Amino acid sequence: MLPTPYYLIDKAKLRHNMEIMARLRAHSGAKTLLALKGFAAHALFDFMRPYMDGTTSSSLFELRLGHEKFGKESHAYSVAWGKEEIEEALVYADKIIFNSISQLQQFERQSRGCPRGLRLNPHISYSHFDLADPARPFSRLGESEAEKIEPYLDRISGFMLHYNCENDDFAAFDRQLGEIEARYSRLFAQVEWISLGGGLHFTGDNYPLDKFAGRLKHFAQSHGVQVYLEPGEAAVNNSATLETRVLDSFNNGKNIAILDASVEAHMLDLLIYRQQATILPNSGAHEIMLCGKSCLAGDIFGTFRFEKLLKTGDPVSLGNAAAYTMVKKNWFNGVAMPAIAVRELDGSIRLIRRFTYEDYRNSLS
Numbered sequence: 606m607l608p609t610p611y612y613l614i615d616k617a618k619l620r621h622n623m624e625i626m627a628r629l630r631a632h633s634g635a636k637t638l639l640a641l642k643g644f645a646a647h648a649l650f651d652f653m654r655p656y657m658d659g660t661t662s663s664s665l666f667e668l669r670l671g672h673e674k675f676g677k678e679s680h681a682y683s684v685a686w687g688k689e690e691i692e693e694a695l696v697y698a699d700k701i702i703f704n705s706i707s708q709l710q711q712f713e714r715q716s717r718g719c720p721r722g723l724r725l726n727p728h729i730s731y732s733h734f735d736l737a738d739p740a741r742p743f744s745r746l747g748e749s750e751a752e753k754i755e756p757y758l759d760r761i762s763g764f765m766l767h768y769n770c771e772n773d774d775f776a777a778f779d780r781q782l783g784e785i786e787a788r789y790s791r792l793f794a795q796v797e798w799i800s801l802g803g804g805l806h807f808t809g810d811n812y813p814l815d816k817f818a819g820r821l822k823h824f825a826q827s828h829g830v831q832v833y834l835e836p837g838e839a840a841v842n843n844s845a846t847l848e849t850r851v852l853d854s855f856n857n858g859k860n861i862a863i864l865d866a867s868v869e870a871h872m873l874d875l876l877i878y879r880q881q882a883t884i885l886p887n888s889g890a891h892e893i894m895l896c897g898k899s900c901l902a903g904d905i906f907g908t909f910r911f912e913k914l915l916k917t918g919d920p921v922s923l924g925n926a927a928a929y930t931m932v933k934k935n936w937f938n939g940v941a942m943p944a945i946a947v948r949e950l951d952g953s954i955r956l957i958r959r960f961t962y963e964d965y966r967n968s969l970s
């Protein structure tokens with residue numbers, strides 16, 4: 606048994622998502638790029654590469670990681686490129702996507718040799734969270750007005766739209782895409798590729814994959830474009846856990862168990878989006894509040910049901926630790942950083958990275 610805490614990436618579960626990915630590509634003709642913002646554990650990239658077409662990025666470092674570790678096609682997007690970044694970005698990029706017309710103008714000369722795209726913001730979106738809603742008021746994410754974009758069409762070969770977040774409703778996707786087509790078909794007719802971004806939950810259990818594939822194929826044919834998708838969450842959904850142990854337990858009016866991990870340091874996404882962790886099966890006679898070991902008063906994973914009271918040394922496995930979890934881990938409180946391990950297809954567990962005091966020390970200076 607490995608010492609806790611550690612993130613455990615399960616290859617069989619990852620392969621399940623990857624096989625759906627491959628089916629979608631085959632049936633729709635769309636290319637899929639892993640959005641590194643959601644998952645960047647590059648030890649898994651060799652395993653994922655055959656099922657996907659490359660990566661997309663939100664910064665120079667993500668772009669470089671995708672180019673160096675994943676290979677295939679690397680899309681370079683950033684909300685705003687700095688002038689000291691652009692030359693290097695163009696070395697790695699197979700396509701560069703600007704967020705605004707002013708960025709396109711600013712880097713027009715340097716980027717001339719690279720296929721260019723522009724982010725289009727249709728001001729329609731599907732998101733359960735205001736924080737992650739690209740169509741929120743005064744959104745800075747992309748250009749919206751067709752008339753404003755039209756004069757620049759000779760400088761770009763495609764558009765990137767990213768307007769969904771955990772959208773598991775195919776009918777809503779279909780309807781919104783129809784509205785977008787109605788508004789921008791004149792622009793779409795003049796480009797070669799369109800990326801519909803990420804945020805589509807197509808690897809989920811009841812998602813109508815065939816209808817989705819058909820819709821993408823129809824979209825590609827109607828506008829004469831290569832379609833891209835940029836899945837982050839959908840690529841790695843449910844394929845990792847955070848494995849922890851109980852350090853202390855007591856009752857202060859509620860049953861409390863303190864784990865050897867921290868929400869703020871190791872599952873920050875839960876805190877930001879005010880969600881509970883995932884504990885399965887979450888049933889039994891005892892209600893227990895699972896807490897982290899940082900000194901943040903609200904370092905709480907959530908309240909769950911267990912068959913038995915937890916005692917010191919008991920293992921606790923927190924689900925859904927792949928997308929947007931590992932990429933956000935941090936050294937708050939100097940809490941020991943979870944190692945990273947992989948459950949191989951034969952069930953064996955392999956440690957791939959351990960973090961030490963020196964890593965903590967060197968993360969600042």
Ligand SMILES: *Cc1c(COP(=O)(O)O)cnc(C)c1O
Pocket residue numbers: 640642643661663682767769770771802803804805835836837838839928
């Ligand atoms: C975040 C993001 C993605 C990935 O979104 P998921 O919800 O993880 O699928 C893709 N493209 C862009 C531009 C993004 O900002």
